[in-house]
Amino acid sequence: MDINIVKQKDEKDPLSKFRAHFHHPKNELYFDGNSLGKLPLKAQQTLHEIIQNQWGEGLIRSWNTHWLDIPKKIAAKYAQLLGAEKEEICIGESTSVRLYQILHALMSSGLFPKQLTTDILNFPTDLYVMEGLVKVFKISPISLISYSNEVEADIKKLKKFIANHSGIICLSLVSYKSAFLYPMQLLNRWAAKHSSIIVWDLSHAVGAVAVDLKETETKIALGCTYKYMNGGPGSPAFLYVNKGVQSKLFNPIQGWFGHQLPFDFEREYTPAQGIDRFASGTPSILSMAAMEAGVDLVLEAGIESLRHKSILQSELLLKMVQAELIPLGFLIESPIESEYRGSHVSLSHPASWQICQALLAGSKLQPKIIPDFRPPNFIRFGITPLYTQYKDLLVLVNTLKTIMNTERYLNFSTEKTTVT
Ligand SMILES: Cc1ncc(COP(=O)(O)O)c(C=O)c1O
Incomplete structure (x- = not known):
């Protein structure tokens, strides 16, 4: 997927203004709003x-x-x-x-x-x-x-x-x-x-x-x-x-x-x-x-608009996963039809825990990416339309591709910590 396509989607997104209402830690992408939402500045x-x-x-x-x-x-x-x-x-x-x-x-x-x-x-x-x-x-x-x-x-x-x-x-x-x-x-x-x-x-x-x-x-x-x-x-x-x-x-x-x-x-x-x-x-x-x-x-923002954007973003993510990550050994663990899916997308891989650790660590070339892990081997990516950008989804998929192709995930321990 071309970066310009996702950038255009962000520019046209009627909900993009809501991002400014939240605190965003620098140099990281957050896909765990389904576990703990971000801090609203007003709070x-x-x-x-x-x-x-x-x-x-x-x-x-x-x-x-x-x-x-x-x-x-x-x-x-x-x-x-x-x-x-x-x-x-x-x-x-x-x-x-x-x-x-x-x-x-x-x-x-x-x-x-x-x-x-x-x-x-x-x-x-x-x-x-x-x-x-x-x-x-x-x-x-x-x-x-x-x-x-x-x-x-x-x-x-x-x-x-x-x-x-x-x-x-x-x-x-x-x-x-x-x-x-x-x-x-x-x-x-x-x-x-x-x-x-x-x-x-x-x-x-x-x-x-x-x-x-x-x-x-x-x-x-x-x-x-x-x-x-x-x-x-x-x-x-x-x-x-x-x-x-x-x-x-x-x-x-x-x-x-x-x-x-x-x-x-x-x-x-x-x-x-x-x-x-x-x-x-x-x-x-x-x-x-x-x-x-x-x-x-x-x-x-209105729940109908949020749901609409969540479906568009989840469908885009699933499309990229199908094209780029399934060949690398990932499986989709969420319903494919949007009608039967909430606002997170779950994937699995035999090395899910290590892949999660590699995402969280980031690298010189890539931002830290925060998803979460659920046993036995699910990685969940929360789409939070109030602040998730289309371009974040592309960075996520490209990062996962790099982690797999370079086998960077093998540098991380298989030992589990308490909260992910
Ligand atoms: C579906 C569901 N129910 C309940 C809980 C736990 O709620 P609480 O910690 O408020 O008891 C969670 C926490 O993630 C949850 O996902």
């Missing part, structure tokens, strides 16, 4: 202001003047993005904790059989949380559906299982390894028809694909905000609970912030009405405040 200013003025000067008074409203303000923005009502989203805790809370609430509600199902494409924490609940409720083990590969779910198999085993199903809308994108509405309807409910983990979907929770008839969803939403390391998760089921579900962590009157310090716990009952303890104000710049940028 830096916001945190500085809060730390200096609101915490430093205002101290306890800042709860009334600024802080108590922050969770709801952010929730309303996530609601706008996800096609929900603002009274259906709450912000706080991690995705793992939220999943525990909501699955516990569903299992205690009596609305569905206490049968937990997931599939092999789901993220490990979701499986661990479910297995923990199996112990708490003393029920039979989770049903873990597997498929013929780790790339795509066999929707027919999944539907057949649901039809025969009613209960509570947890799926990741976009799979963390392959980016497989599930047909959300079809599965929600199928589950409802078979007295079941799907809890959707949107961690790899929010900010990457257009999700309309109402249109897809979703009842429960949750997810991380530190990936495509650029909320910052460990930024609080979001939880969506459809209005129709809120009053039937109770938070197993009965903390004062989920009380109807938290500041009356009553002796008895009375759950708040609506979504507020899913709060537990004091919100993490600094992390929540840092999240706002990220969601604002996604809303300003």
Whole structure:
């Protein structure tokens, strides 16, 4: 591919202006926005202001003047993005904790059989949380559906299982390894028809694909905000609970912030009405405040435009991979059809770990390139349309070609470190 072609694409890109809203470390290309999004410049200013003025000067008074409203303000923005009502989203805790809370609430509600199902494409924490609940409720083990590969779910198999085993199903809308994108509405309807409910983990979907929770008839969803939403390391998760089921579900962590009157310090716990009952303890104000710049940028760019650019960029990358990298021993581990793919592209190679290390190290002639590695041998390249440029994709493919042709990857150890 000619560099001028990709440069032209960047020049014509209507979203190119959003790059300037982020901090970019020098001489490196970032393809890990699907793990941790970049720092929005505005988040830096916001945190500085809060730390200096609101915490430093205002101290306890800042709860009334600024802080108590922050969770709801952010929730309303996530609601706008996800096609929900603002009274259906709450912000706080991690995705793992939220999943525990909501699955516990569903299992205690009596609305569905206490049968937990997931599939092999789901993220490990979701499986661990479910297995923990199996112990708490003393029920039979989770049903873990597997498929013929780790790339795509066999929707027919999944539907057949649901039809025969009613209960509570947890799926990741976009799979963390392959980016497989599930047909959300079809599965929600199928589950409802078979007295079941799907809890959707949107961690790899929010900010990457257009999700309309109402249109897809979703009842429960949750997810991380530190990936495509650029909320910052460990930024609080979001939880969506459809209005129709809120009053039937109770938070197993009965903390004062989920009380109807938290500041009356009553002796008895009375759950708040609506979504507020899913709060537990004091919100993490600094992390929540840092999240706002990220969601604002996604809303300003528009999720449809972001998705459009993500598809164009992923298709270009896949085309170059097919032409240049398949002959060098790489395999594509993401669905080829964009309709079934989120916003990252996964490749595999028997020497994936070493290839990742060679990318991360850079060289005299090439920038450092940051992807990530997932066992057994997947390399994921996150496309983040708010800041990924077309020319980055060409540099990536050319660098991989050089690393393979010069066998530079063989200089790197096969020993794995903790975070990649
Ligand atoms: C699909 C999915 N769910 C959950 C998590 C973990 O979320 P948390 O660390 O907020 O519990 C991740 C983290 O990458 C993820 O990819």
